[in-house]
Amino acid sequence: MNIGEASKASGVSAKMIRYYEQIGLIRAVGRTESGYRIYSTTDVETLRFIRRARDLGFSVEEMGTLLALWQDKQRESGDVKRVAMQHVVAIEKRIHELEGMARTLRHLAGHCHGDDRPDCPILDDLAAIAAVEKPAARRPALKGRHRGDIAPA
Amino acid sequence: MNIGEASKASGVSAKMIRYYEQIGLIRAVGRTESGYRIYSTTDVETLRFIRRARDLGFSVEEMGTLLALWQDKQRESGDVKRVAMQHVVAIEKRIHELEGMARTLRHLAGHCHGDDRPDCPILDDLAAIAAVEKPAARRPALKGRHRGDIAPA
DNA sequence: CCTTGACCTTCCAATAATGGGAAGGTCCAT
DNA sequence: ATGGACCTTCCCATTATTGGAAGGTCAAGG
Known part of the structure; x- marks a missing residue:
């Protein structure tokens, strides 16, 4: 199939399939005489594996690791579990960060009238001459373009 | 000050200050004769506001909105609260997504021996011929380069 | 006065994962 | 043969941030 x-x-998506091939996550498949890529059901299974891993938030790099383990019938399940759990830890760390933000914002919003008066504790807090703290790792906004988020360092 | x-x-960071100036989030400050940027304490307050907003996960675009509201003494606190709450909703949506991923992975890992045996339910699940579901929005991984994440569409 | 090192300036590149689109070739059914 | 639906490659944009190169500036020490 094409x-x-x-x-x-x-x-x-076809775009991503070509991309995954380009970066070497998947092998370059065969072509027809006219240059069209040809996929076997095995290739599709691999793509589905990738799709599922991606939905679970694994990065391309992690997917590479998982794919290698998947295709290595001699692998030790401990290796897989390790990758998975590292990812879980990263996800949970991220969740805690987000919870902190949400908590703070909900707290501030709770003290904001939210009406036509200009007085606003939210802005007051943002403007507060607070001590500069830990820089913390920053990641992109969720502008919608990507999917899983969260990957190990 | 420079x-x-x-x-x-x-x-x-100085890099980001220049960037914020370039994209128009902050005004272009004055320069010395030799071209060095000069910052007033007011400018620093603005930067601190940005820093705080960034730590709460607001995107550059949202920071622009918040800054405008901050500097508009006539603004209605309801406008600010709206921006904040929209952000909270986005954050919480993200949290739920991440929780779903973590839950699934923890579940799978719980059934994985995690020893030297090759048998692994985690890989089995990833490889399962499952129905293709909703594509869902994807965002970058947390490779550490950024900070707040989460922004409205 | 000159050197040196710490800063500053601008410009360009890379990151991660994806979408968008152009220019051009192909395939298949009318 | 024509058209529409596909395919191909190539380049660009996105977000927020860092890194580095090339070159100018400043202040302190000699």
Whole structure:
């Protein structure tokens, strides 16, 4: 089947399939005489694996590791579990950070009239001459373009 | 004071201060004859405001909105509260997504021996021929380069 | 006065994962 | 043969941030 069909069957866009091939996450598949990529059901299974891992927030790099382990019938399940748990820890760290932000904002908003008066504790807090703290790691905003977020350092 | 001092006083890197100026988040400050940027304490307060907002996960765009509201003494606190709460909702949505991922992974890991045996439910799940679901919005991984994450569409 | 090191300036590149689109070739059904 | 739906490659944009190169400036010490 061609890339469009493989895309539909796997849930990974054709753009991303080409990208994954380009960066070496998946092997370069065969081509027709006219240059069209040809995918086998095995290839589609791999893509589906990627799709699922991506939905669980694994980065491309982690997916590479998982794919290698998946294809290595001799791997030790401990290796897989380790990768998974590292990811869980990263996710949970991220959750805690976000919870802190949400908590603070909800607290501030709770003290804001939220009406036509200009007085606003939220802005007052943002403007507060507070001590500069730990820089903390920053990640992109959720402008919607990506999917899983969270990856190990 | 020059950009290095303003950076230390605000907790925003010199690189980012220049960037924020470039994209118009902050006004272009004055320069010395030799071209060095000069910052006033007011400028530093603005930078600190930005720093704080950034730590609460606001995107540059949202920071622009908040800054405008902050500097508009006539603003209605309701406008500020709205921006803040929209952000909270986005954060909480993200938290739920991450919790779902963590829950699934913890569950799978719980069924994985995690020893030297090759048998692994985690990989089995990833490879499962599951129905392709909702594509869901994807965001970058937390490779550490950024800070707040979460912004409205 | 000159050197040196710490700063400053601008410009360009890379990051992660994805979408958008252009220019051009292909395939298949009318 | 024509058209529309696909395919191909290539380049660009996105977000927030850091890194580095090349070159100018400043202040302190000699």
